[in-house]
Amino acid sequence: MPECFVAKVSEMQDGDRRIVVAGSAEIGVFYKDGDYFAYSNYCVHSGGPACEGLMINRVIDVIAPDRTYQGQTFSDDVHFVCPWHGYEFELRTGECVGDRRLRLKKFDVVRRGDDIFVVA
């Protein structure tokens, strides 16, 4: 499996990402909270650039112990959103939040010295 250069370690700050194009593959490489994640940039829905949209925390309903609704807030889980139609994916797994049976193809990311590579 070929390794494709992504960036120097120093070039990617927290929350940064790169789109690596290698032949017919397009891979989104994310750097968040000290970890790298890489997924196919083709959305499971209609092929949109899944890794090129907003990164945003998961929205949750706040339900009190008595089961009443108390509003909404953001959780600590980070999602990224396909900018074509809003399909949301979990950053840590690539799972589609609306249907967990769907997920983006995951790629390994390796660090060699000061360089980051994705295994395409």
Add this chain to the structure above:
Amino acid sequence: MDMVRSEVRKLAAEDYSTVQHLAHASQQARERNYQDFLIVDVDAHHYESESYKDVFEYIESPVIRRQAVESAKRGGRASMLGGQIGYQDIGGRITRHELRRHDIRRHDKLGAPHHRDVGMTLEWMDAMGVDYSCLFPTPMLFLGLHPQVEVEVAMCRAYNAWLCERVLAVEPRIISMLYLPFNDPEAAYKTVKDFGDKKGVVGFMVTSPRYKPVHDNAYVKTYALLEEMGKPIAFHAAYNWNDQSLSLANRFISVHALGFMWFNMVHMTNWVVNGLPERFPKLKVMWIESGLTWAYCLMQRLDHSYMMRTSDCPSLKRKPSEYMREMFYSSQPMEKPRDRSILEATFKMINAETQLMWSSDYPHWDFDLPSVVYDLPFLSETGRRNILGGTAAKVFGLDPKPVKKIP
């Protein structure tokens, strides 16, 4: 065949372009050889509000023109045209809605002789593989709810005149079904009379959220005129969060899912039950942006009741579904059930291979690509070509030769 590529891209907002945003759509278009056949988009949009300054100059009444121009100067406090509550961009998740400002700036810098909406529209059409697009406004989809009928009429005439002169007259690939000021039946008739023969005008469109019944006798002469001209009448769905029933909903998903079906279901029911298909048998009727399942549902509901209550609709000579099956439907937002047989049954119910027309609704949040139809395994090749463009070419009188330039 795509070239072998190797690059690393950063995602800088200022680098945004529609061509890049839709690069995967262009890839689909090349892989599926869209260049070899006609694709017509029967429902696409621009943001006419970005051109209100120009459009307002076309308002005939000097008093309303001044009100419009002055109110636009104080955007944010109040608007003479009103608006609709909603957050269609899903809290900023549909990034093109905000990033398009970079496209606007780029097109303005190009200094093209035509209005920038011409260039911007052609750009996404080519990227998707579309030959012709039927362009509709966006905020004006809610103008039928305006409490001042004279404002709807004034704005409708101004927008139609502006669109004909600045867009349709200069670009043959952009066509439109013009806005009908339906709250004033006389003005609706005059609109068809005055604009029906303009270049690129392929029909007329009623925005569905409104509260006048389609079977009112006041509309009969407009329907007769459209029938005589051979131009379709289309009902373009939208929502009204202030509608008494829809105001019970607390999220946009609910209002959108229900609202975009609701008004067309009401208008369709009135249209059929009152025997309009019998009175105007040659009038082409289109239903836009309600998806497909609403028709599948309504056909069965009306047929079931009709057999017991024929006295409620004595003008009908056949079951309601038989009339509905002769009307035309736009495809977007096409529901995609996991079980394909459900979608296949829906297609069968509306005679999709001759009555359905593909639409993108681009650049709105739930747009569809041609591949939603192209990739369906149960269509005949003729049916596929009809839905993607052949049927629209017949209904609108378009040259079936493809003219797109896929990047």
